[in-house]
Amino acid sequence: MTHSPKPVLAVGKYAALLAYLSFALFPLYWLLKIAVTPDQLIYTEGTNLWPSEFTFDNFRSVVFQTDFLSYFGNSLYVSLGTAAVTTLVAAGAGYAFSRFNFAGKRLLIAVMLITQMFPLLMIIAPIYKIIAGLGMLNSLTSLIVVYTAFNVPFATFLMQSFFDGIPKDLEEAAMMDGCSRFQALYKVIFPLTLPGLGATLGFVFTAAWSELLFALMLISKNEAMTFPVGLLTFVSKFSVDWGQMMAAGVLALVPSCLFFIFIQRYLVQGLTSGAVKG
Amino acid sequence: MARIELKDVKKRYGSVEVLRDVNLDIEDGEFIVLVGPSGCGKSTLLRMIAGLEPITGGDFLIDGKRMNDVRPRDRDIAMVFQSYALYPHMDVARNMGFSMEIRKDPAAERASRVKKAAETLGLTALTERLPKALSGGQRQRVAMGRAIIRDPRAFLFDEPLSNLDAALRVEMRLEIARLHQKLGATMIYVTHDQVEALTLADRIVVLNGGDIQQVGSPLELYERPANKFVAQFIGSPTMNIVPVTGGDGEVKTADGSVIKLPHLPDCGAAVELGIRPEHIDVVDPSEGDLIGVADVVEHLGSDTNIFTVVEGLGPLMVRKHGNIPAKSGDRLGLRIQPENAHIFGPDGRALRRVLEKVG
Numbered sequence: 001m002t003h004s005p006k007p008v009l010a011v012g013k014y015a016a017l018l019a020y021l022s023f024a025l026f027p028l029y030w031l032l033k034i035a036v037t038p039d040q041l042i043y044t045e046g047t048n049l050w051p052s053e054f055t056f057d058n059f060r061s062v063v064f065q066t067d068f069l070s071y072f073g074n075s076l077y078v079s080l081g082t083a084a085v086t087t088l089v090a091a092g093a094g095y096a097f098s099r100f101n102f103a104g105k106r107l108l109i110a111v112m113l114i115t116q117m118f119p120l121l122m123i124i125a126p127i128y129k130i131i132a133g134l135g136m137l138n139s140l141t142s143l144i145v146v147y148t149a150f151n152v153p154f155a156t157f158l159m160q161s162f163f164d165g166i167p168k169d170l171e172e173a174a175m176m177d178g179c180s181r182f183q184a185l186y187k188v189i190f191p192l193t194l195p196g197l198g199a200t201l202g203f204v205f206t207a208a209w210s211e212l213l214f215a216l217m218l219i220s221k222n223e224a225m226t227f228p229v230g231l232l233t234f235v236s237k238f239s240v241d242w243g244q245m246m247a248a249g250v251l252a253l254v255p256s257c258l259f260f261i262f263i264q265r266y267l268v269q270g271l272t273s274g275a276v277k278g
Numbered sequence: 279m280a281r282i283e284l285k286d287v288k289k290r291y292g293s294v295e296v297l298r299d300v301n302l303d304i305e306d307g308e309f310i311v312l313v314g315p316s317g318c319g320k321s322t323l324l325r326m327i328a329g330l331e332p333i334t335g336g337d338f339l340i341d342g343k344r345m346n347d348v349r350p351r352d353r354d355i356a357m358v359f360q361s362y363a364l365y366p367h368m369d370v371a372r373n374m375g376f377s378m379e380i381r382k383d384p385a386a387e388r389a390s391r392v393k394k395a396a397e398t399l400g401l402t403a404l405t406e407r408l409p410k411a412l413s414g415g416q417r418q419r420v421a422m423g424r425a426i427i428r429d430p431r432a433f434l435f436d437e438p439l440s441n442l443d444a445a446l447r448v449e450m451r452l453e454i455a456r457l458h459q460k461l462g463a464t465m466i467y468v469t470h471d472q473v474e475a476l477t478l479a480d481r482i483v484v485l486n487g488g489d490i491q492q493v494g495s496p497l498e499l500y501e502r503p504a505n506k507f508v509a510q511f512i513g514s515p516t517m518n519i520v521p522v523t524g525g526d527g528e529v530k531t532a533d534g535s536v537i538k539l540p541h542l543p544d545c546g547a548a549v550e551l552g553i554r555p556e557h558i559d560v561v562d563p564s565e566g567d568l569i570g571v572a573d574v575v576e577h578l579g580s581d582t583n584i585f586t587v588v589e590g591l592g593p594l595m596v597r598k599h600g601n602i603p604a605k606s607g608d609r610l611g612l613r614i615q616p617e618n619a620h621i622f623g624p625d626g627r628a629l630r631r632v633l634e635k636v637g
């Protein structure tokens with residue numbers, strides 16, 4: 001760290017940042033570009049940075065002429081449901097891991113870690129058998145259940161680290177001040193965990209929103225398709241309708257973006273709060 | 279206000295015994311200081327009194343009622359934590375009034391009590407700040423304000439000053455002493471700092487390795503330590519302890535010098551002599567009990583510290599009031615004040631004459 005910032009260094013820093021940003025955001029830009037390009041120009045002006053003509057037709061047809069809205073709604077339902085249930089379970093489990101000592105705690109943590117080690121492909125078949133056996137194929141609930149099961153371990157570790165970052169003294173002080181353990185939890189600990197809850201919600205929501213593999217296996221009926229599965233129908237139905245596909249992709253970004261704008265102020269706090277003792 | 283009794287109180291973590299048979303009666307309004315080296319179980323004992331740590335065995339009574347299994351919230355005891363443990367998302371006023379908020383006391387009463395406590399502690403201008411915008415000393419005051427606001431039966435302090443710098447520590451120490459005078463409440467104070475212990479306590483409890491070594495007033499511990507541990511732990515600079523050969527009313531050093539200690543008992547051969555640096559007089563080399571060669575001399579203005587080496591005895595530190603014109607290499611006559619000398623047996627226990635002189 002230098003005290004007087006050198007201009008060369010500053011310029012270099014910004015240049016590096018800019019280079020990284022353009023690299024990371026370029027695919028998104030391309031998504032947007034193709035979405036607003038009229039169909040007939042997609043191949044002729046394939047490599048232009050900006051099309052000579054500009055249209056919202058793709059958005060219009062995606063929203064009104066396809067099942068996009070239904071996919072979108074299903075995805076929203078599944079993702080919000082998964083995020084809510086997972087965070088609830090993870091918060092409870094994370095609190096217990098952080099604050100209590102109980103028989104089998106280490107074993108439980110080890111087992112949870114092991115579940116994270118298997119490649120998803122290995123367990124697709126058994127999961128399919130189980131869900132089919134329960135007669136829950138083509139139901140959004142089954143997706144919520146499966147996603148929750150897969151996200152709970154990591155979310156629990158995430159929540160545990162947030163609880164670990166909150167000094168135990170605070171709860172004890174609250175209990176000395178007359179709180180029951182539960183009162184201490186929701187009056188003192190809960191408000192301090194909001195960043196952690198925000199980060200976990202965001203993480204799980206995004207994971208569920210973009211999940212394809214299980215959705216593909218467990219959902220075959222059009223009316224129960226989530227967005228990533230629905231997106232594939234653009235390939236077969238209209239012999240790869242790039243414009244509509246990209247427009248749908250842009251629209252699919254909207255909830256993720258909104259969600260992150262909503263939680264980002266908790267998130268930034270949250271990611272640092274674990275590092276510095278609060 | 280409360281009388282607190284501990285009867286054979288024990289604490290075990292699994293198979294590790296952290297506290298053994300602690301017996302202690304704390305009078306109503308007494309200021310008790312628990313002191314001892316790090317890891318000796320002070321915090322554990324305090325937390326058991328608070329109700330934050332289960333008691334493994336024995337009885338814990340407040341005003342004659344057994345409280346072992348009573349929840350912290352129902353013990354009506356306030357605690358000031360070493361980390362202050364202020365609620366980060368609440369401003370100073372809400373931090374202080376939180377216990378009343380939980381008890382659902384009327385808001386007007388709460389506001390007036392918070393105001394009064396803030397005045398007492400000089401926090402009036404800060405009541406709307408969050409803890410993160412306060413200095414260490416101010417946080418400490420808020421933590422104390424949070425404790426006094428509820429007018430509890432007893433106060434517990436766990437090393438409350440150890441995170442402050444030296445000057446602030448002295449100031450807050452006085453403030454705590456003043457608070458005790460004003461409230462007259464029972465206070466139990468944990469520290470590893472013997473100066474805090476000596477200045478604040480009505481009675482000091484010296485703990486080591488899970489056992490109470492001695493309980494007594496600061497002066498008692500200073501004048502009549504029960505064993506070597508207490509003798510060395512209490513008092514600064516530390517008491518000199520040197521091996522000698524015991525006899526009747528006297529002890530001998532390895533090279534044959536005799537020190538007369540008429541009021542001490544006839545003791546076995548292998549004993550140790552304990553003498554505080556301030557209880558050794560510097561005299562003419564022809565008169566003293568011993569001859570010490572000054573190694574290092576520290577002139578502190580108010581006092582002079584002389585680190586001497588005595589033939590057949592080893593190093594002996596001497597502290598004298600005022601300025602002693604000694605310098606390194608001087609041969610000094612040293613006289614042990616017999617009434618202030620201590621003899622420790624092979625087990626480390628202080629040996630005393632069983633019968634005090636009559637008349």
Ligand SMILES: Nc1ncnc2c1ncn2[C@@H]1O[C@H](COP(=O)(O)OP(=O)(O)O)[C@@H](O)[C@H]1O
Binds near residue numbers: 296316318323
């Ligand atoms: N939760 C615990 N589990 C096991 N051992 C503990 C626990 N808490 C404290 N101890 C042990 O108990 C002893 C006393 O600790 P403590 O009361 O904190 O000491 P002090 O406050 O005097 O420094 C220490 O040796 C410590 O290692």
Ligand SMILES: [Mg+2]
Binds near residue numbers: 322
């Ligand atoms: Mg401690």
